[in-house]
Amino acid sequence: MINESLLKPKSIVVVGASEDITKPGGKLLKNILEGGYQGNLYVINPRHDTVQGIASYKSVADLPQIPDLAILAIPAQLCVSVTEELTQKGTRAFIVISAGFSEDGPEGKKLEEALTKAINKVDGTLIGPNCIGVLTPTYSGIFTSPVPRLDPKGCDFVSGSGSTAVFILESALPKGLTFASLISVGNSAQLGIEEVLEHWDHTYVPGRSSDIKLIYVEHIQNPDKLLKHASSLVRKGCRIAAIKSGITEAGKRATASHTGAMASADSAVEALFRKAGIVRCFGREELTTVASVFNYPRLEGKNLAIITHAGGAGVMLTDALSQGGLAIPPIEGKDRDHLLSLLNPGASASNPIDILATGTAEQLGQVIEYCDQKMDNIHGMIVIFGSTGLSRVFDAYQTIHEKMKQCRKPVFPILPSISSAREEVEFFLSHGHINFPDEVMLGRALTTIHQTPLPADEEIFKEGIDLEEIRTIIKAAPEGFLDPGTINDLLQAAGIPVVQEGVATSRKELLALARQFEYPVALKVVGPVHKSDVGGVILNIKSDEHLIAEYKRMRKIKGVKSVLIQKMQTGTELFIGAKYEPTFGHVILCGLGGIFVEALGDHSSGLAPLTFNEARSMVRSLKSYPIIRGIRGQEGINEDQFVEIIVRLSTLLRFATEIKEMDLNPLIGNSNEIRVVDARMRIEK
Template sequence: MIAKQLIEPKSIVVVGGSDDIHKPGGTVLRNLQDGNFKGSLYVVNPKMDEVQGIKAYRDVKDLPEVDCAILAIAAKFCPSTVEVLAKQKNTKAFIILSAGFHEENEEGAKLERQIVETINSVGGSLIGPNCIGVLTNHYSGVFTSPIPELNPQGVDLISGSGATALFIMDSGMQKGIKFNSMYSVGNSAQLGVEEILEYMDESFDPKTSSRVKLLYVESIEKPEKLLKHASSLIRKGCRIAAVKSGGSAAGSRAASSHTGALASSDVAVEALFRKAGIVRCNGRDELMTVAGIFMHPEMKGRNMAVVTHAGGPAVMLTDALSNGGMDVPHIEGEKAQELLGKLFAGSSVGNPIDFLATGTAEQLGYILDACDRDFDNIDGMAVIFGSPGLFPVFDVYNVLDEKMKTSKKPIFPIFPSSKIVKDEIAEFVSKGRVYFPDEVLFGNALCKIYKTPAPQPEHFEMPDMDVKKIREVVDNAQNGYLSPDEIHALLDAAGVARAKEGVSDNEEEIVKMAKEIGFPLVMKVVGPIHKSDVGGVVLNVSDEETVRREFNRMMQIKDTYAIMLAQQLSGTQVFIGAKRDDKFGHMVLCGLGGIFIEVLKDVKAGLAPMSKDEAHGMIKELKSYKIIQGVRGQEPVNEDKFAEAVMRISALVKVAPEIFEMDLNPLLGNKDNVVAVDARIRIEK
């Protein structure tokens, strides 16, 4: 829990404050004073009686009671200082700027644990250590500069990296983005990104709270908490974007299944963000571009008018929007011709709307009015207006500002000439406006926002399942891969359709099963992992003689201990898998099956449990979705049955969390059904 003294302290002490504003203790003290902190401000410095005009205490023991302490002293002195402040001075909030803790060595980790234990014992809050501090509307508790202009309508930034937080703020300030607060959590010894987000959710006030949250996350330690509070905030009307670094495949372990190989920790992060409704960004520039879009009114559709006086940037933006799933629709008709008549000869209104390098501010006003009032197939306007430096463009940017005040549709200003017209841009930003310097970055970011789904429902109806039977199978199973009979029992209890099949190591039993199941059949070895690679799969078995011949051949294949028979079904091969992650719980994946999963690796993942709508969303996001829909006369996969099977597997792994890895590969899908043909399930209790 975050103590009120961290958010709104009535008194602050800087331990290690100095006159040297090139050191953290000196800079943070200056920032507190320049930020007009309204409470009592104290300094502890063992060598001075006055620091930056403030009375200095030689020892923390001499201080009066104080709400919040900012420590800028060597790590080895921090535990004893925290002990005195917490136990004797009633201090409940601590910001430790100092480094030298668990990020450095085990000795530092011990100091960090000691500090946390002390602060926890008094119900206090700790930001850091190894951070740049905290910025709120009440105080500027950071040692960096410049300090952004704080505004309740600005963005809230929570960062696991102090330097990254500084760079994000610097980038945002240049574009006109204002900030409401910034929390640099550093080592997250007690409070991390998840806890700050939890506070923002639980203290959210629809009248006063910021509606935009930005996250920079290096490690997600509490995914359930992040999911709960991020999705809650978005349901309350907030918009959240995040960068999660450290997602490369370099650390992936060798896996014994397709799911294990594909379900990396980064796939889990992607699934978490998607489930929560968080827009995932790949870097600072994209994050701040998304933030800039968030600061504008929300587009109600996907149709954009591209307004420009320069052809090249308009073409690049149109490509970015079109390739990303948005539309730049053709504009035509009587109103379009009326607009064209107000522009110089050679202009075009077909969309992009090009009013030439000689276009005037007045003409831009005509264009924006027409897009707002006359063209029903337009949901927003992207205005690209730079300058070759021949003349000032104040009048153009003034028109933009005025039209943004009155337009019912959002207008996004893109200014590529950021240095040539820096004075005009500065004036535009001074009016509270946000602009975008790059049209392609803007287009890609807008598409990413458009594609990010709304948060999944917190509560939804789970499918009917035979929970008692599922638990019976799992409780009686040993660690490792389940037998075919156990797999069949689990799938049947979960309500997942499967092919008729049987397993035996006896020739006469196999022949009897073949007659009961009916021809044509598929025969597969039981034992080897990649059956087709060792000649362990035979299709179109149509008579008893072939059953006997192939049984005797396949039993000689290395690691084979039995043969499986299954009815041969027709359809498109699809895949469902599941894998348990220590932090994120179970990921459920789906995509095309068979060899396609190895070649294309086109899968989407979600976190269990999933609603049917979420499963449908995953399927629609597959690059191979057109194949599932049916192309060139090919029979489609029953998408509803596919989504139901994904949902049922997500419910199964919640009932049986001991399932470590699971592959249903392939399932055969046609217009009527989706049926599991082969499955592997590994239990780890």
């Protein structure tokens, strides 16, 4: 657990602090001093009386006070004994920046275990080892540059890689992003990414805590914990963006060589982030752009107005937003007329609203205000305003600043003239705003956020699912692939519909089954192995006459004693599959069936158990969703039922974790109903 001694230490000792600021121990002390730490600061360095002006002591025993927090920048071999001394005296928080622990081999691993044991024994907090440190509003305990500007409403940031954290700060600071805290977890000997999230969750105070959380993670140790606290934070009003690197095969090898950690299967990560409501990013620039958007009010719908004095940038932005699912609805009728009445001749108000190069700051302000107050179908405004270098644009930027303060809806500023209007942009940023110099990058960040669903509910759907029966079947089943009968029983217990079929040995039986199923039906011989080669498969039979004719013909085929009649499922092939990922649980994939699933990779994933909202979001995020919805007069597929089957299956799997992999493939669906036509399950106990 992260304790107060770590976050708000009244006293700190830097063990191994140095005069030499090219050494971690030297630079870290310098950062603490420059950060204006207000508590008592001590140094342990036996070779000096003072270090950087701070009293230095030879050993723990010499310290005039028991420090709340100890920061260790000494060789790994020395860390354990110093730590033990300090814990015995009463120190309860430790940051170990020293390397040479588990990342270095078995010897280092032993040292790390001893270190952790010493701190756990007194219920203390350990960050690291092998990290760049911790930054809180109380102290700047990192040994790297740049040190971000601290702001209680800035980003909280946890990173699984120290150097990557530094590089993310390099991308963040020029944008004007500020930070409330930074924790570099290093080897995560005691506390990892998940525990930091847990801490953020447990200590969250609405209106006082930061609402923006950033994560860089290479290996997810405890998906359940991450899910629990991330989704809890999002429900409380936080916005979380994260990079999970190491997603491709080659990338995985890179992770392995880097941290010795196996990357989690990417679909599991994708599913986890969706379930938690985390906005997933793939690069530093993307992460800091999304974080910049988080600094603005939330977009409460998908309709945006683009207000610009330069057409081209508006067109590129429109392209980027539309491709990502946001809308730039046409402005028509009285709104359009009113806007045009505010503007110079030749202006356009059809959205993008082009106020022309001759447009004034006053006109800009009036347009923003009208969009904010009078247009209910507009949920946010993006203002593109640069300079051609002819005149200063202070007045326009002052107007944008004022409107941003007044508007109920978010206003995102794109000020592209970062060199020719440098002073004006700096003036604008000095009000605490963040600028988006590139319209397409803002557009992509907005759509990435827009496409991230809210976190899922936690309740498990159990209606019409016979859990007792499922457990009984699973207990009785042997390991390996289940037989078709058992699979059918399981699906039935979960309320999942399977295709109707029956075997007939006489015309009478056959016609009775046909009555029951209703035409069309398929007829297949029972007996011959290569049915189709002997003319033993006829699909889509629609009349008694045709049925009997084929029956008569088939009975004459050698080796045929009976026929299988199946309700002809007409429609489109669908697919639901699941795989048990250790630590993650069942990852469920769905998509359209056939070879396309594999070739196009058009499937979406979720983690069991799934809610209806999650399953619906999975279905709707398929590229092939238009086929399910129905396109150009083509009949669609019963979406509600598809969603329900996915949910039912997820509950089944939640209570049958022995099922390690399974496929319902195909299900065949039309606008009326969906049924499982073939299924496969493998269990391990």
